[in-house]
Amino acid sequence: MNTSNNLPVPYSSKNKILKVGIPRALYFYKYGPLWVFFLQNLKSEVLISAPTTEKIVATGAKLALSELCVPLKIYFGHVQALIDEYPELDYIFIPRYVSTHEKQYYCPKFLILPETIKYGMNVPIPILTLEVNAKKMHSIEGAIQMGKILGFDQEETSQAWVLALQKYKKFKENMNSSNYIMSLAKLDSNPLHEIKKRKFREVIPENIRGKFPLDILILGHSYNVYESHINKHLIERLQTMDCNVRTIEDLNPEKFKKPVKINKIYEQYWQSEDEILKTARYYLTEGKSEIDGVIFLISFACGPDSLIQELVMRDMKTRKIPFLSLILDEHSGESGVITRIESLVDMIRRKKYN
Amino acid sequence: MEKQEMGESKSMAVSQLQNDSRLHQSALNKEKGEIINVYMGIDIGSVSLKILLLDENEEIIERLWLRNQGSPIESSQEGLKKLRKNLDDKGILDKIRIKGVGTTGSARYLIKSVVGGDIAKTEIIAHAVAASHYFPEVRTILEIGGQDSKIIILRNGIVADFAMNSVCAAGTGSFLDHQATRLGIPIEQFGDYALRAKESVMIAGRCGVFAESDMIHKAQMGYNKESIIQGLCDALVRNYLNNVGKGKEIESPILFQGGVAFNQGLIKAFEEELKTKIHVPKDGLNIMMGAYGAALLVKEEAERTFKITREWNTKFRGFDVLNLDFETKAFQCQGCPNRCEVISVYMHNNNDNDENKGPKKELVARWGDRCGKWAVY
Numbered sequence: 001m002n003t004s005n006n007l008p009v010p011y012s013s014k015n016k017i018l019k020v021g022i023p024r025a026l027y028f029y030k031y032g033p034l035w036v037f038f039l040q041n042l043k044s045e046v047l048i049s050a051p052t053t054e055k056i057v058a059t060g061a062k063l064a065l066s067e068l069c070v071p072l073k074i075y076f077g078h079v080q081a082l083i084d085e086y087p088e089l090d091y092i093f094i095p096r097y098v099s100t101h102e103k104q105y106y107c108p109k110f111l112i113l114p115e116t117i118k119y120g121m122n123v124p125i126p127i128l129t130l131e132v133n134a135k136k137m138h139s140i141e142g143a144i145q146m147g148k149i150l151g152f153d154q155e156e157t158s159q160a161w162v163l164a165l166q167k168y169k170k171f172k173e174n175m176n177s178s179n180y181i182m183s184l185a186k187l188d189s190n191p192l193h194e195i196k197k198r199k200f201r202e203v204i205p206e207n208i209r210g211k212f213p214l215d216i217l218i219l220g221h222s223y224n225v226y227e228s229h230i231n232k233h234l235i236e237r238l239q240t241m242d243c244n245v246r247t248i249e250d251l252n253p254e255k256f257k258k259p260v261k262i263n264k265i266y267e268q269y270w271q272s273e274d275e276i277l278k279t280a281r282y283y284l285t286e287g288k289s290e291i292d293g294v295i296f297l298i299s300f301a302c303g304p305d306s307l308i309q310e311l312v313m314r315d316m317k318t319r320k321i322p323f324l325s326l327i328l329d330e331h332s333g334e335s336g337v338i339t340r341i342e343s344l345v346d347m348i349r350r351k352k353y354n
Numbered sequence: 355m356e357k358q359e360m361g362e363s364k365s366m367a368v369s370q371l372q373n374d375s376r377l378h379q380s381a382l383n384k385e386k387g388e389i390i391n392v393y394m395g396i397d398i399g400s401v402s403l404k405i406l407l408l409d410e411n412e413e414i415i416e417r418l419w420l421r422n423q424g425s426p427i428e429s430s431q432e433g434l435k436k437l438r439k440n441l442d443d444k445g446i447l448d449k450i451r452i453k454g455v456g457t458t459g460s461a462r463y464l465i466k467s468v469v470g471g472d473i474a475k476t477e478i479i480a481h482a483v484a485a486s487h488y489f490p491e492v493r494t495i496l497e498i499g500g501q502d503s504k505i506i507i508l509r510n511g512i513v514a515d516f517a518m519n520s521v522c523a524a525g526t527g528s529f530l531d532h533q534a535t536r537l538g539i540p541i542e543q544f545g546d547y548a549l550r551a552k553e554s555v556m557i558a559g560r561c562g563v564f565a566e567s568d569m570i571h572k573a574q575m576g577y578n579k580e581s582i583i584q585g586l587c588d589a590l591v592r593n594y595l596n597n598v599g600k601g602k603e604i605e606s607p608i609l610f611q612g613g614v615a616f617n618q619g620l621i622k623a624f625e626e627e628l629k630t631k632i633h634v635p636k637d638g639l640n641i642m643m644g645a646y647g648a649a650l651l652v653k654e655e656a657e658r659t660f661k662i663t664r665e666w667n668t669k670f671r672g673f674d675v676l677n678l679d680f681e682t683k684a685f686q687c688q689g690c691p692n693r694c695e696v697i698s699v700y701m702h703n704n705n706d707n708d709e710n711k712g713p714k715k716e717l718v719a720r721w722g723d724r725c726g727k728w729a730v731y
Contacts, residue, residue: 053690053691053692054691054692054693054694054724055691055692055693056691196725196727198724198725198726199726199727199729200726201463201721201729201731202731203474205473205655205659207659207662207663208658208659208662229724310601313601320514322514322515323515327520335460336518336520339460339476339477339478339518340518342475342476342479343476343477343478343479343513343516346475346476346478346479347478347479347482347512347513347514347516350479350512350513351512351513351514354512
C-alpha cells in the first residue's frame with residue numbers, strides 16, 4: 001500500500017467529504033494545479049498551506065537535516081504549517097515524482113519525499129501519495145492507486161485524472177511569468193493566505209520610467225523562481241526596475257521537444273535540469289535577441305544546479321550574454337540580493353542605452 | 355583604544371593627501387565671486403564614509419574620508435560638517451552650489467533619505483564608472499574594502515561582468531585590521547612588513563578563522579612577523595582569486611581599489627600571482643573611487659534629466675541638514691508570522707520649532723518590512 005503512517009485510513013463516502021492538505025512548496029509550484037484539480041474531482045476539499053513566512057522557514061530549518069537543500073527544508077516547514085493550521089485534515093498529500101520521462105529522473109528528494117517527511121518529522125495525519133513514475137507505469141496507474149485509498153474505483157479515478165489533466169493543460173496555457181504567482185495563489189481560497197501586492201522602492205527616476213526597458217531571463221527550478229519569500233521577490237523587483245521578466249514557463253512547449261546533448265554520457269538525466277538547459281539553448285540560439293541578460297537562481301546545496309550553472313555560464317560567456325547566478329539559502333539577506341540585481345540591471349542598461 | 359588611534363592616524367594620512375594642491379587648482383583658479391557648480395558623491399560603507407565634490411569639468415574640488423563611528427546617519431552629518439569647514443577654510447563655501455548628490459555603498463538608501471540624495475547606485479556601478487573615467491583603458495577592477503571585496507570586468511569602458519564576496523568577510527579590510535591589531539602593527543605599516551619579508555610562509559587563507567590559527571601556529575614555530583604577514587598577503591590573494599575572481603577573465607590593465615590597496619604587500623602578491631602590473635589610483639584616490647563614481651553618476655543623471663525635461667532640481671537638503679536631528683525608531687510588526695523589524699527614520703527640524711509642540715517631526719524613511727505595508731522610501 002502507499003504510504004500511510006500506520007494511522008487509520010479515512011475513506012470518502014457520500015456523507016463524508018475528505019479534507020486533503022497540500023504543502024505549498026517544491027513541485028506545488030509546477031504541478032500544484034494538477035493535484036488540486038485531481039483531488040477536487042475526487043470530491044475532496046483541498047487546503048493549501050500559507051505562503052512561506054519567516055516562521056515556516058525557521059520551522060523547516062529546525063525540523064530538517066542541516067545538509068538538505070533550502071527548498072526541501074521549507075517543505076518540512078509547510079507540512080508543519082498545515083498540521084498546525086488544519087489539524088482536522090484527513091490526509092496530507094505528498095507526491096512521489098520519480099520521472100515523467102522514461103530516460104530521466106527527478107532529483108532524489110522527490111523520489112523519497114513521502115518517506116523523508118514520514119520519518120523525518122512527526123506527522124499525526126495520514127500521508128496520501130501519488131506516484132508518478134514513467135519508468136514503471138503510466139501516470140494513470142499511479143492515480144488509480146491513490147484513488148483506491150480514497151475509496152474510488154478504477155473508472156471514477158481514471159475519469160477524474162483525465163479531466164484534471166485537461167484542466168491543468170488549459171490552466172498552464174494561460175500562465176506566464178507575470179501572472180504565475182497570482183494564478184497559483186488563486187488555488188487557495190483561504191482569505192488569510194491572500195498574497196497582497198507589495199510596494200517596492202522605485203529605483204528608476206520618474207522622468208525616464210518605462211523608457212529604457214530590458215528583458216531578463218530567470219533560469220531555475222519553479223520552486224526557486226516563484227518562491228518570492230526565498231528569492232526576495234525577484235520577479236517583482238525586476239519589474240519595478242523596468243525589466244520584462246521571462247522564465248522557462250514563457251517558452252513555447254515546442255522548444256522542449258528536441259533533446260539537449262552535452263556529451264554521450266550526460267544526456268537528459270535530471271529532468272528539471274533538462275528543462276533549464278533547453279531554455280538556455282533557445283535563448284543562446286534563435287532567441288538570443290529576445291533577452292538582455294540572464295539570472296540563474298540556485299538553491300544552496302543543490303548538486304545538479306551547481307553543475308548546470310557552470311555549463312550555462314560558460315555558454316552565456318561565449319555568446320556575451322550578461323549572466324548572474326544568485327545562490328539562495330535560508331539566511332540570505334535581502335540587501336545582498338538587491339545589490340547584485342541592481343548592479344546587473346544598471347550594468348546591462350548602461351551597455352544597451354548609453 | 356588602539357583601534358581608535360589607528361583610525362585617527364589613517365585619517366591624518368588621508369588629510370595630508372587632501373592637501374595635495376594639484377587637486378584644488380581648478381577651484382582656486384576660478385575668479386572671485388564666480389559660482390562653482392558641484393556634484394557630491396557620498397560612499398558609505400561598513401567601515402568608513404567618503405565624500406567627494408566634483409565641479410562641472412569633472413575636476414575634484416574637495417574630498418574627505420572618515421571612519422564610520424556608530425551610525426551612518428551621525429557619520430554623514432559629521433562628514434558634511436567637516437566638508438563645510440574645509441570649504442570655508444578655503445574661502446569657497448559661499449561660492450559652492452551643490453547641484454546634485456549621489457550615494458553609494460551599503461547604507462546608500464539610508465543616507466540618500468537623510469541628506470536628500472538624488473540617486474543611489476550600487477558600489478559595483480560607482481566603482482566601475484569612476485575607474486573607467488580615471489583610467490579609460492582599464493579592463494579589470496579588483497576592489498577590497500572594509501567588509502567586502504569585489505571584482506569588476508570592464509570591456510571598452512562598460513561593465514561586462516562582476517562578482518562580490520558572499521557572506522564571508524575573510525580577506526577584507528576588517529580582517530587585516532584585526533590581524534594587524536593582534537600582531538601589534540599599525541595597519542599602515544602592514545604592507546612594509548610584508549615587503550621586508552625574506553621568505554613567505556604558507557598560510558591557510560580559505561577562512562579567516564583558520565588563517566588566524568595558522569598564523570599563530572607559524573609564529574610559534576619561530577617564523578618572524580614579516581614572513582607571516584607576507585604569507586597572509588599571499589593567502590588572501592589566492593583566496594580572493596579563487597572565490598571572488600573564480601571564472602572571471604582577469605585581463606590587464608588592472609586597477610586595484612579600496613582601502614586595502616594601500617597595502618604594498620598585497621599589491622606585490624597580486625602582481626606575482628597574476629604576473630602583470632597592478633595599478634592603484636594615485637594620491638589616495640583608491641579609497642575615494644566609490645564616492646567619485648557616485649558624483650559622476652549624479653552629474654550624468656542631472657545632465658540627462660535636464661536634456662529631457664529642461665529642468666533639474668537637486669533634492670539635497672543643503673548644509674542645513676546639520677541643524678536637523680535624526681531619530682530612528684524600530685518596532686517589530688505583529689501583522690503576520692514574518693515578524694519583520696521595521697525601522698523608521700524621523701527628522702526633527704530645529705529651525706521650524708513650534709513653542710508648544712517642539713520641533714517639527716517628519717518621517718523621512720521607513721523600511722525593513724517584507725510586505726511593504728509600512729514602507730516609505
